[in-house]
Amino acid sequence: KNEVEQSPQNLTAQEGEFITINCSYSVGISALHWLQQHPGGGIVSLFMLSSGKKKHGRLIATINIQEKHSSLHITASHPRDSAVYICAVSPGGATNKLIFGTGTLLAVQP
């Protein structure tokens, strides 16, 4: 079993829909990261969180440490949101090592 599990693996939405991507992990962590990867490879860090909730524009990330679960929400989705969204965890200690989920491929259709 992978240490970081994401669901769904693939997601197709219509423009304007509310989207939720889920992430569960089985290891102790110091932080959880949500990353976005567009075709061509470039990865952008969206959020780094260790508790509670963070919001940036139309993106919201939440984490429940007790349940070892995080969600990424996209409100009012747009075709430019189409990308792979990756959940990753920092396993603790003085390190930037990341353990990655397998990613969620999101396609938002106009």
Added chain:
Amino acid sequence: KAGVTQTPRYLIKTRGQQVTLSCSPISGHRSVSWYQQTPGQGLQFLFEYFSETQRNKGNFPGRFSGRQFSNSRSEMNVSTLELGDSALYLCASARGTDTQYFGPGTRLTVL
């Protein structure tokens, strides 16, 4: 502020050769981490350097090595290349233990 740069962007090698990839972090960032991305295994951590010291290492064979220079620039080396080493190699820099900023990657093809 310039982002993380990686050179070269594309590389084609043959089995048995060795390769060196370079990563220049954002100015002021002391941590550089390296990752391998393949369709089969996804993203995997290779190693991390902080102030010229290897701070953590992933589960890769000894053919994979790296180093960091005093200006925080980092190189990774893969010796005796195998077909399975074909991948996108990404580096990421951070100031300390915090948000990582990824470079565009080096796409390595081993023939």
